[in-house]
Amino acid sequence: MRKMLAALTLVLLSPFSAIAHDEDGEASEVKPDRWTILHVGTLIARPGEASQREKSIIVKNERIERIADGYIAANALGDDAVADVLDLKNAFVLPGLIDAHVHFGGGDHTERREKETGESAYRMLNIIENANKTLNAGYTTVRNPGASGWAIFAYRDGVKKDIFPGPRIFTAGHTIRVGTRDQGGACYDVSSCKKAVRQQIDMGVDWIKLYATCSGSKPCGKEHAPSVFLQEEIKAVIETANSRQIPVAAHAHGTAGINDALRAGVRSIEHGSYNDRTSRSLFKSKGAFYVPTLSVQDNIIKDYETATDEMKPVMEAFMETHPARVAAAHKAGVKIAAGSDAGVTPHGDNARELFWYVKIGMSEAEALRAATIVNAELLQKEADIGSIEPGKYADIIAVTENPLENIEALSEVGFVMAGGEVVKTMAAE
Numbered sequence: 001m002r003k004m005l006a007a008l009t010l011v012l013l014s015p016f017s018a019i020a021h022d023e024d025g026e027a028s029e030v031k032p033d034r035w036t037i038l039h040v041g042t043l044i045a046r047p048g049e050a051s052q053r054e055k056s057i058i059v060k061n062e063r064i065e066r067i068a069d070g071y072i073a074a075n076a077l078g079d080d081a082v083a084d085v086l087d088l089k090n091a092f093v094l095p096g097l098i099d100a101h102v103h104f105g106g107g108d109h110t111e112r113r114e115k116e117t118g119e120s121a122y123r124m125l126n127i128i129e130n131a132n133k134t135l136n137a138g139y140t141t142v143r144n145p146g147a148s149g150w151a152i153f154a155y156r157d158g159v160k161k162d163i164f165p166g167p168r169i170f171t172a173g174h175t176i177r178v179g180t181r182d183q184g185g186a187c188y189d190v191s192s193c194k195k196a197v198r199q200q201i202d203m204g205v206d207w208i209k210l211y212a213t214c215s216g217s218k219p220c221g222k223e224h225a226p227s228v229f230l231q232e233e234i235k236a237v238i239e240t241a242n243s244r245q246i247p248v249a250a251h252a253h254g255t256a257g258i259n260d261a262l263r264a265g266v267r268s269i270e271h272g273s274y275n276d277r278t279s280r281s282l283f284k285s286k287g288a289f290y291v292p293t294l295s296v297q298d299n300i301i302k303d304y305e306t307a308t309d310e311m312k313p314v315m316e317a318f319m320e321t322h323p324a325r326v327a328a329a330h331k332a333g334v335k336i337a338a339g340s341d342a343g344v345t346p347h348g349d350n351a352r353e354l355f356w357y358v359k360i361g362m363s364e365a366e367a368l369r370a371a372t373i374v375n376a377e378l379l380q381k382e383a384d385i386g387s388i389e390p391g392k393y394a395d396i397i398a399v400t401e402n403p404l405e406n407i408e409a410l411s412e413v414g415f416v417m418a419g420g421e422v423v424k425t426m427a428a429e
Helices: 002-013 108-113 119-136 151-160 190-203 231-242 255-264 277-286 296-306 312-331 352-359 364-370 373-378 407-411
Strands: 019-021 027-029 035-043 052-060 063-069 084-095 097-099 139-144 168-171 208-211 248-252 268-271 289-291 396-399 415-418 421-424
Touching: 084 415, 097 373, 119 139, 119 151, 119 415, 119 421, 139 373, 139 415, 151 168, 190 208, 190 231, 208 231, 231 248, 231 255, 248 255, 255 268, 255 277, 277 312, 289 373, 296 312, 312 352, 352 364, 352 407, 364 373, 364 407
Parallel strands: 035 084, 097 139, 139 168, 208 248, 248 268, 268 289
Antiparallel strands: 019 027, 035 052, 052 063, 084 396, 396 415, 415 421
């Protein structure tokens, strides 16, 4: 019996059937290292810093092992390692982009089934479809601030476990909002707001999202509207989230809601349409990030002609005010973090947000930084994403035109690698 056990142990430990255990103690097969070499014509490793020419990016499994000068051969790694070599010599290569504000769960599938018991399952169809569009557009990481049900958590965890491809996801659950009914995210005083946050934490959120104002189309979302929460309620939300080291993002259009949320210590303001000088000072003193979702302007411009007489003044105020105040915030030194509000805007057109940044006066490099370096800082993941450097995830994209000279080059992302896996290939010229 002992000989049989010893023989079985040798088989289990052999290099052809290596076994490892994950953090939960579950056994899994150890796969051999996977090596990939990218031959890069122009490397934009850290947007805002000088580009580099004729480099090789060596990828080991899901991370960047090193960056070498010139174009190294497939068999040059030693230790019998042979790499796949990908030709990007005619391309401009940059870090995978990050979108700090998407909503993967919306779409036709859910609308058709919204009152049926299968709503969550149909929402998953939307998530899969929308995430695929986003990934193929060059966005390898997203933040999903606000979602109903469990589907987004299941998808996030499935991507994390390599069950299926998709962008890396950091998500909130139900949005914390004013309400007296016992529904996900609704609260009406300090105690109930703490409870609502703890319920979201129990679901496994990465972020908490707070409605500091209503939507911009409602009176409680207009420029001079007061905050919808009392200051002590906002503080209760943030303190409860911070007790588990979970950051808070605040949806806020009106000035009072923006400033109350900043004073209380939110990590980011979403939309921030009517930010003022006080807001900009608070952004800087608190170290908060501004996610302006400017590409929603595309929708407003498109829908203006068919809007009702009641809505047209509201839309005019947004068209006149929002871009100008984002520009003023950037000029004042506020940290602009790129978020497209995809779900309100089309999934896959996420880079429209960056086109708007250039339109209001940011340089191409500054726009790219907002979707890479700055967003990595917002997510507190600078060690893993946001640039092409040794040790970071191999989140890499390529385009045929220099995005530092024409930001709209990002309309046609030809190559996508996410966590070392090639998602989209670019034909060699």
